[in-house]
Amino acid sequence: MSEYLFLYRGGDNGRSPELAQKMMQKWVSWLTDLAQKGHVKDQGQPLEPSGKLVKGNRKTVTDGPFAEAKDIIGGYTLIEARDLDQAVELSKGCPIFEVDGAVEVRPIMKLSM
Amino acid sequence: MELDEHFFRHESGRMVAALTRVFGVHNLALAEDVVQDAFCRALEVWRIRGAPENPSAWLMTAAKHRALDVLRRERTARTFAPELGRKLDSEWTLAPTVEQLLSAGAVKDDLLRMMFSCCHPRLTEEAQIALMLNILCGFTVDEVAHAFVSGHAAIEKRITRSKRVLAGAKKLFDLTKAEEFDARLPAVQRALYLLFNEGYHGASAEAAVRADLCHEAMRLASVLMESPQGRTPSTYALAALMCLHAARLPARVDSAGNLSPLFDQDRSQWDSRLIAEGQRLLDLSATGPALTDYHVEAAIAWVHASAPSFAETQWSEIVALYDTLMALRPSPVVALNRAIAMAQCQGAESGLREIRAIADAARLAKYPFYHAAMGELESRCGRGEAARGHFQTALDCARSPMEKRFLARRVAALESDPIRAASR
Numbered sequence: 214m215s216e217y218l219f220l221y222r223g224g225d226n227g228r229s230p231e232l233a234q235k236m237m238q239k240w241v242s243w244l245t246d247l248a249q250k251g252h253v254k255d256q257g258q259p260l261e262p263s264g265k266l267v268k269g270n271r272k273t274v275t276d277g278p279f280a281e282a283k284d285i286i287g288g289y290t291l292i293e294a295r296d297l298d299q300a301v302e303l304s305k306g307c308p309i310f311e312v313d314g315a316v317e318v319r320p321i322m323k324l325s326m
Numbered sequence: 327m328e329l330d331e332h333f334f335r336h337e338s339g340r341m342v343a344a345l346t347r348v349f350g351v352h353n354l355a356l357a358e359d360v361v362q363d364a365f366c367r368a369l370e371v372w373r374i375r376g377a378p379e380n381p382s383a384w385l386m387t388a389a390k391h392r393a394l395d396v397l398r399r400e401r402t403a404r405t406f407a408p409e410l411g412r413k414l415d416s417e418w419t420l421a422p423t424v425e426q427l428l429s430a431g432a433v434k435d436d437l438l439r440m441m442f443s444c445c446h447p448r449l450t451e452e453a454q455i456a457l458m459l460n461i462l463c464g465f466t467v468d469e470v471a472h473a474f475v476s477g478h479a480a481i482e483k484r485i486t487r488s489k490r491v492l493a494g495a496k497k498l499f500d501l502t503k504a505e506e507f508d509a510r511l512p513a514v515q516r517a518l519y520l521l522f523n524e525g526y527h528g529a530s531a532e533a534a535v536r537a538d539l540c541h542e543a544m545r546l547a548s549v550l551m552e553s554p555q556g557r558t559p560s561t562y563a564l565a566a567l568m569c570l571h572a573a574r575l576p577a578r579v580d581s582a583g584n585l586s587p588l589f590d591q592d593r594s595q596w597d598s599r600l601i602a603e604g605q606r607l608l609d610l611s612a613t614g615p616a617l618t619d620y621h622v623e624a625a626i627a628w629v630h631a632s633a634p635s636f637a638e639t640q641w642s643e644i645v646a647l648y649d650t651l652m653a654l655r656p657s658p659v660v661a662l663n664r665a666i667a668m669a670q671c672q673g674a675e676s677g678l679r680e681i682r683a684i685a686d687a688a689r690l691a692k693y694p695f696y697h698a699a700m701g702e703l704e705s706r707c708g709r710g711e712a713a714r715g716h717f718q719t720a721l722d723c724a725r726s727p728m729e730k731r732f733l734a735r736r737v738a739a740l741e742s743d744p745i746r747a748a749s750r
């Protein structure tokens with residue numbers, strides 16, 4: 214088994230309480246299902262949409278957001294999968310695609326080769 | 327933590343109502359934005375971590391933080407609730423004041439206050455209902471338009487205008503003024519009644535949408551019943567009427583969106599829990615001197631709900647109740663329903679005579695069930711040709727595909743088996 218980080222990017226959360234609740238329920242059932250199948254190593258955390266960027270030799274500090282709203286990373290989950298193909302397959306169940314968002318699937322680099 | 331169905335919608339109503347008290351009714355849009363932000367935040371956190379132990383408190387806290395930000399940032403640029411005077415100006419009083427206004431105890435009356443505010447006398451009944459759905463029930467403009475089978479632009483206009491009237495009122499309805507409360511209560515009851523009817527008789531072909539509207543009306547009616555001044559005999563009667571009708575909802579529209587007439591309904595599908603609750607409320611309504619149309623309609627619904635079958639219904643009692651209703655609130659539709667009940671206890675010819683005698687029948691000319699009723703009765707009298715004519719007119723008047731399908735199926739039933747269909 215290898216580890217993969219799912220990074221959740223963007224996604225329009227809409228302006229309807231009813232749709233927001235439905236979306237939330239889809240997320241919960243998707244992640245619960247992954248957890249039951251033993252794929253969730255760490256359910257992860259949501260990220261604030263804003264923050265600071267510290268950059269360069271002079272350590273200049275600037276305010277976030279660092280990207281367009283549609284590219285902001287809103288959270289992550291650490292996943293266990295056989296290989297990248299399986300991790301990608303697992304990500305396809307994420308409800309974020311219904312609202313124009315994206316999942317970035319990044320293999321965690323192995324320490325021992 | 328599992329959330330109740332429509333939890334976000336209901337919280338939205340509660341939170342907008344509470345925040346409007348902080349921001350002032352002229353800043354309703356700001357309150358809505360703050361609530362929307364809280365939901366976005368909840369979605370971002372809960373989708374990954376799941377809902378917290380106390381989701382209501384979590385949402386209200388998120389909204390409170392956001393509200394404090396807005397108040398600090400804009401208190402020089404905007405005026406907020408005038409009732410709060412200078413309490414929002416100083417850091418010493420700002421947070422405790424907002425904290426207190428958004429605390430669980432204070433929020434209790436907010437829905438009721440907003441409900442009374444929405445029933446402003448300058449608004450039409452349609453506007454009041456749309457506004458209640460939007461503000462108190464968390465329906466977006468699209469969702470209201472969908473429920474009313476109406477266009478987005480028309481509903482948006484209606485809601486925007488209504489909010490302008492609300493803002494123009496400068497402050498929310500004052501629940502402590504007993505006289506004004508009693509004066510506006512009938513309008514509130516009427517709006518809830520119409521909201522319920524929109525679900526029960528309305529144009530939407532989706533069973534889920536109709537049930538939603540009925541449930542929202544019932545939820546708001548129970549808010550009214552929680553208020554000592556709101557729980558009058560007529561409020562109980564209204565709530566009883568809603569329960570007794572809602573009990574039949576599962577049998578009335580099937581999952582495919584087909585209407586089923588009363589005589590065809592599978593009574594085992596009626597919700598016995600709601601019927602019992604309706605009976606309890608009907609008992610509670612039977613105090614005091616006032617007999618309202620809600621009392622009579624609830625009594626009629628009770629006779630239907632307690633009848634073991636269509637044939638064993640106490641039709642003479644129903645006719646008598648419709649007589650009372652005609653005296654209280656005469657309308658051609660009530661007269662039509664009375665005539666249909668007459669046909670059940672005294673025969674189809676007598677029912678037809680009653681229908682022909684309806685004063686103001688011109689107002690029924692576009693009502694499909696007026697023509698359908700005549701079609702049914704003519705067919706029972708063995709006059710197939712006349713029956714077909716009436717059904718054709720009914721079909722031409724049908725307001726939705728659901729009504730069209732319903733009428734077409736009635737026609738088919740009469741054609742294929744006139745004797746059996748007519749024996750009803």
